[in-house]
Amino acid sequence: MRLLATKHPNFAADFADLLTREGSAPQVGSAVAEIIARVRREGDAALLDYTSRFDRVNLTPETLRVSQAEIDTALACTSHELREALTLAARRIETFHKMQLPSGIEFTDDEGATCGMRWTPLDAAGLYVPGGKASYPSSVLMNAIPARVAGVRRLAMCVPAPHGELNPLVLAAAHIAGVKEIYRIGGAQAVAALAYGTASIRPVDRIVGPGNAYVAEAKRQVFGQVGIDSIAGPSEVLILADDSANPEHIAIDLLAQAEHDEDAQSILITTSGPLASAVASAVEALLPTLPRAAIASASWANNGAIILVHNWDEAVDLANRIAPEHLQLMLAEPDGLFSQIRHAGAIFLGHTTPEAVGDYVAGPNHVLPTSGTARFASGLSVYDFMKRTTYLSVPPHALAAIGPAAVALAEAEGLTAHARSVSTRLGKT
Numbered sequence: 001m002r003l004l005a006t007k008h009p010n011f012a013a014d015f016a017d018l019l020t021r022e023g024s025a026p027q028v029g030s031a032v033a034e035i036i037a038r039v040r041r042e043g044d045a046a047l048l049d050y051t052s053r054f055d056r057v058n059l060t061p062e063t064l065r066v067s068q069a070e071i072d073t074a075l076a077c078t079s080h081e082l083r084e085a086l087t088l089a090a091r092r093i094e095t096f097h098k099m100q101l102p103s104g105i106e107f108t109d110d111e112g113a114t115c116g117m118r119w120t121p122l123d124a125a126g127l128y129v130p131g132g133k134a135s136y137p138s139s140v141l142m143n144a145i146p147a148r149v150a151g152v153r154r155l156a157m158c159v160p161a162p163h164g165e166l167n168p169l170v171l172a173a174a175h176i177a178g179v180k181e182i183y184r185i186g187g188a189q190a191v192a193a194l195a196y197g198t199a200s201i202r203p204v205d206r207i208v209g210p211g212n213a214y215v216a217e218a219k220r221q222v223f224g225q226v227g228i229d230s231i232a233g234p235s236e237v238l239i240l241a242d243d244s245a246n247p248e249h250i251a252i253d254l255l256a257q258a259e260h261d262e263d264a265q266s267i268l269i270t271t272s273g274p275l276a277s278a279v280a281s282a283v284e285a286l287l288p289t290l291p292r293a294a295i296a297s298a299s300w301a302n303n304g305a306i307i308l309v310h311n312w313d314e315a316v317d318l319a320n321r322i323a324p325e326h327l328q329l330m331l332a333e334p335d336g337l338f339s340q341i342r343h344a345g346a347i348f349l350g351h352t353t354p355e356a357v358g359d360y361v362a363g364p365n366h367v368l369p370t371s372g373t374a375r376f377a378s379g380l381s382v383y384d385f386m387k388r389t390t391y392l393s394v395p396p397h398a399l400a401a402i403g404p405a406a407v408a409l410a411e412a413e414g415l416t417a418h419a420r421s422v423s424t425r426l427g428k429t
């Protein structure tokens with residue numbers, strides 16, 4: 001963990017260094033480019049080879065897809081308690097995302113032209129559910145429910161099964177969310193298959209979902225062939241806390257992100273030196289109690305930081321520059337700072353709103369932009385599964401009113417056919 005202070009002369013360089021992340025390493029880019037090229041060339045054969053190499057499981061074209069019998073067995077062995085928990089989460093996620101359903105616009109202007117815009121769902125969406133170091137039934141719900149709410153007809157889900165093991169709860173969540181087409185593949189090869197298709201997997205129109213640096217890079221590289229949502233890579237949390245916060249709560253919230261991945265990043269910013277020390281000690285005390293201590297320790301050691309600032313203006317400035325995936329405001333009065341935050345994937349207000357409640361059951365989506373992309377991107381939503389089409393109807397009297405200006409502009413651009421396309425309808429040549 002790095003201890004930074006804005007008063008330190010090297011702060012600018014240290015801060016820049018903190019935000020330089022492993023995920024953008026050039027070797028990830030070239031490895032992913034090769035994987036995508038091979039899947040395009042060799043299709044299923046490449047998928048099977050990469051799955052054997054990275055996930056240590058030997059599949060055939062017939063076993064790439066999870067069978068209905070496997071889904072039924074998974075459901076049958078899911079406890080009543082976990083089924084209830086998934087159902088509660090699904091209901092709350094659905095409620096939140098239904099509120100997002102957009103309405104189109106249509107109006108007839110003073111000249112008599114009718115202008116409109118309507119929303120239509122995608123035909124097919126590819127849902128990436130991570131599964132390398134942990135399994136994420138919750139991410140199945142977060143990916144699939146907004147797609148269903150949007151009205152997408154075909155959902156194809158990919159999830160890796162390391163050593164052939166697929167968490168039954170992932171399949172149970174897929175069932176609850178209405179996903180039937182599931183492939184046990186992961187990484188860049190799964191993204192390539194969804195983008196370009198293989199003999200066994202039909203291509204989709206957009207690929208969404210979180211994943212490690214390989215998945216994030218693959219989504220970046222297939223963009224254009226298909227749409228993608230934001231780049232949701234290794235998890236991040238930034239906590240802004242004052243003396244009213246409980247250091248142990250801050251510590252466990254930092255570790256909740258760190259336990260995702262060695263590449264995850266957890267940062268605390270505070271004005272309080274004593275709080276900074278208490279949190280650093282609490283993290284060290286809590287780490288050995290976690291089953292995923294090895295991952296969390298590596299993340300905290302390599303990417304974790306505590307930053308001491310002079311005042312809250314400095315804290316807000318740094319938060320906006322970090323543009324974190326998650327921002328927790330563990331402050332006595334969080335509302336004042338909340339209004340000043342411009343860049344964050346999701347914001348969690350107050351001492352009893354840990355990010356983890358948002359991961360599972362609150363309702364807003366947990367697939368969020370990482371690595372500073374919250375400057376320009378947003379979390380997964382119903383909008384990611386829909387697109388807008390504009391339309392126009394111009395009756396003769398409206399064309400008579402606005403057409404001459406179009407003719408003038410077309411002529412000014414030297415586009416004679418454009419000009420005549422309008423003028424011929426105005427009875428002029």
Ligand SMILES: NC(=O)c1ccc[n+]([C@@H]2O[C@H](COP(=O)([O-])OP(=O)(O)OC[C@H]3O[C@@H](n4cnc5c(N)ncnc54)[C@H](O)[C@@H]3O)[C@@H](O)[C@H]2O)c1
Pocket residue numbers: 031054055129130131132133134136139160185186187188189210211212213214215232233234235260261263264325366367368370
């Ligand atoms: N932002 C979000 O909403 C969100 C949600 C859940 C998880 N996450 C993040 O998703 C990530 C999940 O990562 P994961 O690794 O557990 O699962 P993953 O499914 O993203 O990645 C596993 C795959 O990575 C590929 N891979 C691994 N090492 C490779 C290598 N050396 N070369 C090429 N490919 C390789 C393999 O194909 C493997 O199947 C974590 O970083 C976690 O923080 C983010």
Ligand SMILES: N[C@H](CO)Cc1c[nH]c[nH+]1
Pocket residue numbers: 136138139234235236325359366367368
């Ligand atoms: N915190 C992750 C997003 O960065 C989402 C998640 C799923 N399960 C637990 N957490």
Ligand SMILES: [Zn+2]
Pocket residue numbers: 235256257260356359
């Ligand atoms: Zn999490």
